[in-house]
Amino acid sequence: MLEVKDMVVAYGRVNAVKGISFTVEEGQIVTLLGTNGAGKSTTLRAVSGLLKLVSGEIWFQGARLDGTPAHRVVELGIAQSPEGRRLFRQMTVEDNLKLGAYSRRDTAAIRSDMDRVYDLFPVLGSRRSEPAGLFSGGEQQMLAIGRAMMSRPKLLMLDEPSMGLSPIMTQTIMKTIRDLQADGVTILLVEQNAQAALSLADRGYVLEVGQIMFSDTGRNLLGDDRVKLTYLGAD
């Protein structure tokens, strides 16, 4: 579904991503692991069209994706819930969700998708006309994911959805991700919480300073000594 080939992305003259390749198959959950500065968010921003590639290619559903303006990428079926949630804090929950559906015209279906988000996260439904900035970190994360779902993406990219959340809230978010997969959404997940991410993932890629060090199935990576040492904090 998504194929990234030898992608190089730079901020100014510094290459943040130095020639990475990976694929996401339809219906899978794929996770990118790595420490701060490994290039995970940069990768997602490049796929979304917010950053230009220095070299390399991105393919989505058999068509070349790189060079497509960001708003077109959304129309093609790729949504992103960005790092740090980036909600429109002064706007209400409802307005945030409406903006998530900005690329769509089917008003009735938008309404029912919105109700679905409220079913999934009841706290959002009961406080739908309050500004997003008033919600707790976990609730804001729910809204960020809900907002990304509102474009009815084929591929949903989540950048550190568990950041700053309690273990219980992290579990809720991870369960939501699994439910989305069951609904047929393909997911590219960037996480620092390797344990949680790998338990979900069909496949994982480990990034370090802009390069992919190794990749394997989620299950194998959970048992991998190198991963254990660096990301799982076990000896």
Added chain:
Amino acid sequence: MLDLFFQQLINGLSLGALYALIAVGYTVVYGIVQLINFAHGEIFMVGAFGAFATWMLLGQPTDWGVSASLLILLPLMLLGGIVVSVTVALLTERFAYRPLRNAPRLAPLITAIGVSVFLQEFVRLFYGRIPGFPDAKSAIPFPSVAGISGEIVRIGSVTIQMPALFTIVALAISTLFLWFFVNRSKTGRAMVATSQDPDTARLMGINVDKVIVAAFAVGAGLAAIAGVAHGLNYGNIDFRMGFLAGLKAFTAAVLGGIGNINGAVVGGLVLGVVEAMATTFIPGQFGSSAWKDVWAFALLILVLVFRPQGLLGAKVVDRA
């Protein structure tokens, strides 16, 4: 004394309404691209000339009755002014500012000053070169509109000039329209989202280029209405009229909190009222009309010192 106060309040509100109509353009564009569009005063000026040109194309009518003037002439002049202002604004956005979107901020700022000079001189070139376009060195008489020009309304002992009333009503209608546009239309919501966080707006599928075009167009439309109002109030227009009006409107936008649409409206009205009151109630030569600009800018300095975010500007909220 009280009558004088109310008289000056009305005068101030009408002057302020003019500033407010222009100020919205500064604030909307700034809110989205962080550009102080110093050519916006000239967008106001070409709007006045657009209305004037429309009147010429209609055969320079001077004898239309009240209803024909109010129902046909005035709307057509407004429309002509808006078309010219919006067209010019979009051309400057496309060819002057857009290529500099990712340049250091000083570059578009200097470009804006260049565009301002260019537009003034461009309009000046028409003087005396087009049949019917007066060969005036300074001011061109603005067509009078029956039912507005020279008419007055009296409320008690307070006299309201109809052109002044027109300006206030135009601002009221425009503000209402703006409110609906920003809060109810999809493009309006996209505009607010873009001003809050452009990258995330793009992740929502918002075409930021289109939003920027909409911002320039809305600002230009209101500036054109102000251009017509200026012509009706002062009876003449000239190619330099955008400079001081633009500077005052910019002051109004900063006063209200730049980037905040309501702030631009409030800032404009406050500035107009302060000017009008200062020339009446400050004694001696400091109250002479020569000093009114001094008081206007003194107010700006006070606000910048004690409330730098402007009257209605919110404190910058972190995005953690």
